[in-house]
Amino acid sequence: MQNPTHLILSEHNIYHFRWPMPLHLMLDGKRRYVKVSLKTREPKEALYLSKILSYHAHNVTIQTWARGMNHQQIRAIVLEYCQRVLEKKKRQILEGELLSPTQIADYQRTIDYAELIDELDEESATPLYQSSIATMMKEAQVDVPEHSADYERIRKAYMAAMPVHYSIA
Numbered sequence: 001m002q003n004p005t006h007l008i009l010s011e012h013n014i015y016h017f018r019w020p021m022p023l024h025l026m027l028d029g030k031r032r033y034v035k036v037s038l039k040t041r042e043p044k045e046a047l048y049l050s051k052i053l054s055y056h057a058h059n060v061t062i063q064t065w066a067r068g069m070n071h072q073q074i075r076a077i078v079l080e081y082c083q084r085v086l087e088k089k090k091r092q093i094l095e096g097e098l099l100s101p102t103q104i105a106d107y108q109r110t111i112d113y114a115e116l117i118d119e120l121d122e123e124s125a126t127p128l129y130q131s132s133i134a135t136m137m138k139e140a141q142v143d144v145p146e147h148s149a150d151y152e153r154i155r156k157a158y159m160a161a162m163p164v165h166y167s168i169a
Contacts, residue, residue, distance in 0.1 A: 014037060017053045017082065034075055
């Protein structure tokens with residue numbers, strides 16, 4: 001697992017999010033970071049939560065209104081904000097609401113598309129993409145041997161572009 005700098009593991013195997021205070025406040029000799037317990041031992045969940053908190057903490061600390069505040073004020077705001085975001089995201093995880101209805105529909109269309117392509121490939125002696133690539137190269141008057149590195153690059157680009165050009169109703 002990738003271990004970002006804002007994610008730390010306590011001696012009790014609980015993950016914490018640690019956000020550095022702005023540079024102009026680090027000179028005061030005060031605590032140099034805000035630390036929030038993620039209340040999880042699960043590495044993937046901790047990574048997911050730390051990325052979200054990192055984004056939000058960054059947005060709070062770069063605001064111009066925060067520049068005139070002292071160490072305690074900024075620390076309190078970042079801590080409170082991170083705890084609110086953390087509560088919301090943990091609730092979403094527990095309730096299974098990590099994806100919006102639009103995202104779920106998009107993923108379902110992708111799955112339906114992949115199943116359709118598999119069905120079409122099974123019915124044909126030649127996979128669908130090979131006949132399509134052959135047609136495309138014939139129209140463009142390009143001759144690339146089927147087992148060459150260039151053909152493989154064309155195939156990969158074609159396969160990546162297919163979902164964009166075909167949709168399932």
